[in-house]
Amino acid sequence: xxxxxxxxxxxxxxxxxxxxxxxxxxxxxxxxxxxxxxxxxxxxxxxxxxxxxxxxxxxxxxxxxxxxxxxxxxxxxxxxxxxxxxxxxxxxxxxxxxxxxxxxxxxxxxxxxxxxxxxxxxxxxxxxxxxxxxxxxxxxxxxxxxxxxxxxxxxxxxxxxxxxxxxxxxxxxxxxxxxxxxxxxxxxxxxxxxxxxxxxxxxxxxxxxxxxxxxxxxxxxxxxxxxxxxxxxxxxxxxxxxxxxxxxxxxxxxxxxxxxxxxxxxxxxxxxxxxxxxxxxxxxxxxxxxxxxxxxx
Amino acid sequence: xxxxxxxxxxxxxxxxxxxxxxxxxxxxxxxxxxxxxxxxxxxxxxxxxxxxxxxxxxxxxxxxxxxxxxxxxxxxxxxxxxxxxxxxxxxxxxxxxxxxxxxxxxxxxxxxxxxxxxxxxxxxxxxxxxxxxxxxxxxxxxxxxxxxxxxxxxxxxxxxxxxxxxxxxxxxxxxxxxxxxxxxxxxxxxxxxxxxxxxxxxxxxxxxxxxxxxxxxxxxxxxxxxxxxxxxxxxxxxxxxxxxxxxxxxxxxxxxxxxxxxxxxxxxxxxxxxxxxxxxxxxxxxxxxxxxxxxxxxxxxxxxxxxxxxxxxxxxxxxxxxxxxxxxxxxxxxxxxxxxxxxxxxxxxxxxxxxxxxxxxxxxxxxxxxxxxxxxxxxxxxxxxxxxxxxxxxxxxxxxxxxxxxxxxxxxxxxxxxxxxxxxxxxxx
Numbered sequence: 120x121x122x123x124x125x126x127x128x129x130x131x132x133x134x135x136x137x138x139x140x141x142x143x144x145x146x147x148x149x150x151x152x153x154x155x156x157x158x159x160x161x162x163x164x165x166x167x168x169x170x171x172x173x174x175x176x177x178x179x180x181x182x183x184x185x186x187x188x189x190x191x192x193x194x195x196x197x198x199x200x201x202x203x204x205x206x207x208x209x210x211x212x213x214x215x216x217x218x219x220x221x222x223x224x225x226x227x228x229x230x231x232x233x234x235x236x237x238x239x240x241x242x243x244x245x246x247x248x249x250x251x252x253x254x255x256x257x258x259x260x261x262x263x264x265x266x267x268x269x270x271x272x273x274x275x276x277x278x279x280x281x282x283x284x285x286x287x288x289x290x291x292x293x294x295x296x297x298x299x300x301x302x303x304x305x306x307x308x309x310x311x312x313x314x315x316x317x318x319x320x321x322x323x324x325x326x327x328x329x330x331x332x333x334x335x336x337x338x339x340x341x342x343x344x345x346x347x348x349x350x351x352x353x354x355x356x357x358x359x360x361x362x363x364x365x366x367x368x369x370x371x372x373x374x375x376x377x378x379x380x381x382x383x384x385x386x387x388x389x390x391x392x393x394x395x396x397x398x399x400x401x402x403x404x405x406x407x408x409x410x411x412x413x414x415x416x
Numbered sequence: 417x418x419x420x421x422x423x424x425x426x427x428x429x430x431x432x433x434x435x436x437x438x439x440x441x442x443x444x445x446x447x448x449x450x451x452x453x454x455x456x457x458x459x460x461x462x463x464x465x466x467x468x469x470x471x472x473x474x475x476x477x478x479x480x481x482x483x484x485x486x487x488x489x490x491x492x493x494x495x496x497x498x499x500x501x502x503x504x505x506x507x508x509x510x511x512x513x514x515x516x517x518x519x520x521x522x523x524x525x526x527x528x529x530x531x532x533x534x535x536x537x538x539x540x541x542x543x544x545x546x547x548x549x550x551x552x553x554x555x556x557x558x559x560x561x562x563x564x565x566x567x568x569x570x571x572x573x574x575x576x577x578x579x580x581x582x583x584x585x586x587x588x589x590x591x592x593x594x595x596x597x598x599x600x601x602x603x604x605x606x607x608x609x610x611x612x613x614x615x616x617x618x619x620x621x622x623x624x625x626x627x628x629x630x631x632x633x634x635x636x637x638x639x640x641x642x643x644x645x646x647x648x649x650x651x652x653x654x655x656x657x658x659x660x661x662x663x664x665x666x667x668x669x670x671x672x673x674x675x676x677x678x679x680x681x682x683x684x685x686x687x688x689x690x691x692x693x694x695x696x697x698x699x700x701x702x703x704x705x706x707x708x709x710x711x712x713x714x715x716x717x718x719x720x721x722x723x724x725x726x727x728x729x730x731x732x733x734x735x736x737x738x739x740x741x742x743x744x745x746x747x748x749x750x751x752x753x754x755x756x757x758x759x760x761x762x763x764x765x766x767x768x769x770x771x772x773x774x775x776x777x778x779x780x781x782x783x784x785x786x787x788x789x790x791x792x793x794x795x796x797x798x799x800x801x802x803x804x805x806x807x808x809x810x811x812x813x814x815x816x817x818x819x820x821x822x823x824x825x826x827x828x829x830x831x832x833x834x835x836x837x838x839x840x841x842x843x844x845x
Binding site: 185365 | 495502505814
């Protein structure tokens with residue numbers, strides 16, 4: 120008698136539970152899942168604007184012969200490999216410095232380093248563009264303190280353009296990651312550091328043997344976030360260098376934009392490239408999870 | 417009680433959401449709704465928008481109840497919105513009239529068939545310059561109303577050139593080799609750079625190619641880069657200019673205009689639409705003059721070319737199509753006085769043939785030291801070789817400049833152009 124009642128009650132709970140979330144599920148299906156499936160189908164088509172025809176795996180074949188795509192891929196990876204480690208390391212060092220009890224004006228530094236993160240991406244890119252122009256402030260400053268003899272062609276040379284982008288991104292996002300690390304550092308018991316100091320460990324040893332291992336989950340999180348962000352880099356390259364001299368700072372996202380709005384629109388091929396980004400992000404995330412080893416701490 | 421209230425609120429919200437979706441009206445007929453509304457999208461408030469405002473004022477005299485709204489967008493934003501709306505098939509967000517750059521005309525017409533109104537026979541296209549009407553024709557149907565010509569000129573500071581020993585007669589009908597020699601001389605004798613140059617901008621390249629009757633694609637639309645004699649010479653000239661000491665390297669519109677406004681450079685070679693920007697520096701009045709653009713050595717090259725230029729198109733989904741067409745016909749397709757006014761005020765050289773005999777076109781401009789610049793531009797406009805821009809202009813430009821770095825460093829031009837052609841071929845679908 121009780122069992123029947125229980126099953127009936129459970130059924131009622133199930134029914135009301137499902138009916139409550141059904142609206143949300145429908146919305147997710149319509150606004151999230153449907154576009155994803157649709158874009159997958161779109162990536163099998165090619166053509167001009169709305170005049171499209173079925174192309175099967177043709178778009179994927181095209182990826183292998185498309186030199187612009189390969190350049191964009193190389194550039195995106197270059198930015199990823201150079202910028203992410205530098206920024207993560209910088210954020211870690213700054214965070215641990217700001218975590219020291221002896222540091223003065225902590226909140227001032229914290230605010231100052233975090234402030235770039237609340238600026239508009241477009242606004243700061245445009246400003247950086249004028250600062251790094253051939254006769255902009257940066258060159259004038261470097262010339263005046265005699266570090267260089269000739270102005271550096273920041274935005275006109277393929278190598279320097281990449282450097283400028285990396286500088287811009289690092290300036291923008293270091294503070295963001297720093298905040299995560301600062302929060303993580305609050306969870307480390309200062310007595311561990313005291314014990315290490317008593318045992319004679321140098322600051323560097325403390326950093327590498329205590330701070331980094333204890334912050335592993337936070338570092339993993341920020342690394343994946345930074346990876347995704349850098350692989351989708353768009354605002355800075357479009358507003359600072361416009362894809363750079365030649366295609367030297369062209370990123371995958373900008374190439375997708377070009378294929379849709381600048382060149383003759385080929386929405387199918389653009390969709391294919393966006394799936395390339397998805398694939399790369401997925402692979403890198405899996406790798407980082409494996410290295411981070413979150414399961415067996 | 418609370419439950420009933422919350423259910424009522426949710427119901428109200430859901431219903432208002434449903435009401436948000438507009439019903440699409442069937443595309444309008446050609447009758448003119450006298451109290452209707454026309455929405456126009458364009459860029460450049462100092463030029464296109466200002467000129468449209470003038471046209472709007474004139475049309476208001478004829479149809480006082482018609483409401484005309486002119487919306488100003490940045491060119492890139494306008495193109496993005498246009499693509500998004502046309503690709504989605506939802507026409508409620510589209511304007512009635514839109515400005516489209518001539519290089520993109522065929523691309524829009526071929527990518528979104530049926531989106532633009534067929535204006536064959538509704539606008540007096542024979543009264544417009546040939547090269548403008550040709551570029552907006554697809555399958556024998558003409559789709560737009562030609563607007564400004566980008567007829568190019570060689571603007572120079574007559575005082576600086578005079579200091580180096582060059583007068584107007586020395587600059588008539590020169591070749592690019594002559595220009596380079598003059599530029600070096602000007603730099604050596606006066607210390608002023610001759611040209612603001614962006615090594616990644618293809619504007620000058622397009623001027624050079626069109627002056628020789630060539631383009632990135634041939635008449636059938638096939639890529640023509642590696643064997644294109646005009647392009648090969650243009651790339652050579654680019655290399656010489658880029659590696660010289662008489663240029664000021666710039667990047668972007670602001671720096672480029674700033675270079676000649678500030679007096680850092682003594683010349684600028686581009687379309688006539690730069691006149692407004694040149695004149696913006698009032699202190700230089702009387703010190704500028706305009707000569708015909710230099711020509712290439714390649715056979716068939718003229719001292720006349722074009723850069724840019726755009727035209728007005730009517731969207732087929734417009735609810736007030738009839739009024740939109742009537743508006744364009746009465747102003748751009750008929751009003752000769754309108755063309756005089758926009759020439760004097762904005763330096764807009766229209767492509768409406770009957771307007772070119774008007775008074776403003778033969779006036780002497782004090783900013784250019786009394787030179788009858790517009791008479792000159794009209795003369796050159798008639799000589800511009802008519803070519804088809806195809807649909808892949810920007811892809812070709814990107815392909816070429818992706819490989820220009822090697823060229824600037826002394827690499828082989830043939831190899832660079834071969835690579836560019838490979839890249840362009842893979843873009844063509």
